[in-house]
Amino acid sequence: MIKVGILGAAGYTGGELIRLLLNHPDAEIVFANSESNAGNLISDVHEGLIGEADLKFTDQMPFEEVDVVFFCFGHGKSEAFLKEHTIPSQVKIIDLAQDFRIAAPTHDYIYGLPEINKAEIAKAQHVANPGCFATCIQLGLLPAAKMGLLQYDVAVNAITGSTGAGQKPGSTTHFSWRNNNLSIYKPFTHQHLAEIRQSLKQVQGHLDVDIDFIPYRGDFARGIFCTEVIRTKADAEEIIAGYKTFYKDTAFTHYTDHSLDLKQVVNTNKCLVHIDIFENKVLVTSCIDNLLKGAVGQAVQNMNIMFGLDETAGLRLKASAF
Numbered sequence: 001m002i003k004v005g006i007l008g009a010a011g012y013t014g015g016e017l018i019r020l021l022l023n024h025p026d027a028e029i030v031f032a033n034s035e036s037n038a039g040n041l042i043s044d045v046h047e048g049l050i051g052e053a054d055l056k057f058t059d060q061m062p063f064e065e066v067d068v069v070f071f072c073f074g075h076g077k078s079e080a081f082l083k084e085h086t087i088p089s090q091v092k093i094i095d096l097a098q099d100f101r102i103a104a105p106t107h108d109y110i111y112g113l114p115e116i117n118k119a120e121i122a123k124a125q126h127v128a129n130p131g132c133f134a135t136c137i138q139l140g141l142l143p144a145a146k147m148g149l150l151q152y153d154v155a156v157n158a159i160t161g162s163t164g165a166g167q168k169p170g171s172t173t174h175f176s177w178r179n180n181n182l183s184i185y186k187p188f189t190h191q192h193l194a195e196i197r198q199s200l201k202q203v204q205g206h207l208d209v210d211i212d213f214i215p216y217r218g219d220f221a222r223g224i225f226c227t228e229v230i231r232t233k234a235d236a237e238e239i240i241a242g243y244k245t246f247y248k249d250t251a252f253t254h255y256t257d258h259s260l261d262l263k264q265v266v267n268t269n270k271c272l273v274h275i276d277i278f279e280n281k282v283l284v285t286s287c288i289d290n291l292l293k294g295a296v297g298q299a300v301q302n303m304n305i306m307f308g309l310d311e312t313a314g315l316r317l318k319a320s321a322f
Contacts, residue, residue, distance in 0.1 A: 002027045002307055003065060007081070008072035009057060010034040012163050013096055015046035017070055017296040022053055024300065024314030026307075030066050035059045061085070068092040068303055072296075075099065075191070092306055093126045094299050100128040101195045111195065112302040114311070115139060115250050116203060121305045129302065132294030133158055133215060134192035136224045138199050139253050139271045140286035143246035145204035147239070149232045149282070153209045158226035159216035163291055179219050187214045223262040224290045230282040239282060243275060251311040252293060252301065260285045269297035269315045292317070 004021055008014055009032035021027045032042060038059035043049040045057070063069065069091055071078045078099040087093065100109035110124040111117055113135065121127055130138070137156055144150055159182075190213055201207040218225075232239070243255045253271040260274050269292045276283045288294050297315055304313050 002303065003030045003067045004028065004303075005030055005061065005063065005066040005069040006032045006072060007061070007069060008034070008074075008077075009042070010037050010045050011072055012291060013295050014072040015042075015048070016291045017072060017299065018042060018046060018055075019049060019052075020296060020300050020314055022049070026309055026313055027300075027303070029055060031058050031060060031062060032056075033058055033061055063087050063091055066091060068094060068306070070296075070299060070303075071095040071097060073097050089125075092124075092303075094129055094302055094306075095127070096129045096295055096299055098128075098131060098191060098195070100126070101130065101134075102198060111199070112298065113138065113199060114298075114301055114305060115247070115253055116142060116199060118305060118311075121302055122308070124306060127302050127306065129295065129299045131192040131195060132224055132288070132290040133160065133190065133213075133226075134195045134199075135294050135298065136226045136271065136286050136288045136290075137192070137196050137211075137213065137228065139288075140226055140228045140273055140284040141196075141200060141230075142203050143243040143255075143273075144230050144232075144239075144282070144284070145200045145207075146246055147234065147242045148204055149230055149234055149239070150200060150204055150207060150209055152231040154211050155229040156211060156213040156226065157216065158213070158224055159218040160224045160290055161218055161220045161222040163222045181217075181219055183217050184214055185217060188212060190215050220262075222289055222291055223266045223287065224294060225260070225262050225287045226285070228284040228286070230284065231280055232282060233280055236277040239277065240275060243273065247273065252297075252315070260287050262287055264319055265289050265293070266319060267292070268317045268319050269293045269301060270319070 034057040037057040075098045078097045109126045109128040110120045112127040271288045274285045
């Protein structure tokens with residue numbers, strides 16, 4: 001049984017992670033840390049867990065009692081935490097923030113996208129979980145990169161649910177603003193672009209073009225729906241075959257001949273990918289649940305790989321039919 005500690009357990013990602021781990025056949029939550037909620041039942045904050053567990057939040061961090069720690073911090077807080085605290089060297093870390101996603105000589109974190117780094121994740125002590133937008137966009141573009149098709153600037157539009165902004169209320173997250181509304185933010189400058197470029201370069205061998213990414217705030221709670229436009233003169237049948245081959249053995253990412261909609265993936269750890277071809281343009285559609293495949297579902301997938309378990313353990317989640 002894998003002994004698990006969770007830091008930052010009171011937010012959206014913390015709650016989803018607890019939900020998954022409570023039903024994981026090979027994992028046990030030893031502690032769920034939240035200083036502001038210490039002593040409170042987890043179900044007092046994550047009310048969807050009422051009747052599921054009597055676990056309480058704690059302000060303690062008994063790292064010596066666990067095999068792996070999940071960092072469910074906001075961006076920038078993981079690196080700061082590690083400067084102030086010592087985690088035993090044998091304890092594995094899965095960080096959901098962006099602090100260690102870009103490879104650097106100053107850290108040993110492996111970028112946790114199983115579709116391209118599974119072998120490295122299996123040997124890793126520390127894993128940097130990918131960003132939600134980054135996961136959806138990369139999984140739409142990586143087969144094209146494998147075929148060397150990213151030779152011209154790529155146009156990307158992606159819309160995310162409000163949970164992607166975290167649990168702390170803000171001017172663009174409260175219901176009266178978000179409902180029946182749509183807006184863009186951080187056009188061309190989103191923080192996930194660096195990790196997207198890193199992975200595409202890893203697979204294609206070079207990346208000398210721009211990824212023109214326009215993020216949208218959607219008026220729904222969870223999910224990411226993304227379109228990418230690639231210009232190429234490659235043969236249409238070869239492109240489709242390349243996409244199917246790239247994902248033929250992956251546990252959760254699937255190419256489909258059917259057009260996509262968001263409900264096909266919400267509440268699952270799946271990414272679905274579909275392409276349409278219009279003369280010299282390839283329209284790629286990809287979609288995920290931002291809290292699962294875009295965050296803690298992928299983190300649990302990485303935990304499974306790191307500990308030699310079935311990659312799908314605890315993650316066989318079904319989408320709703322409606």
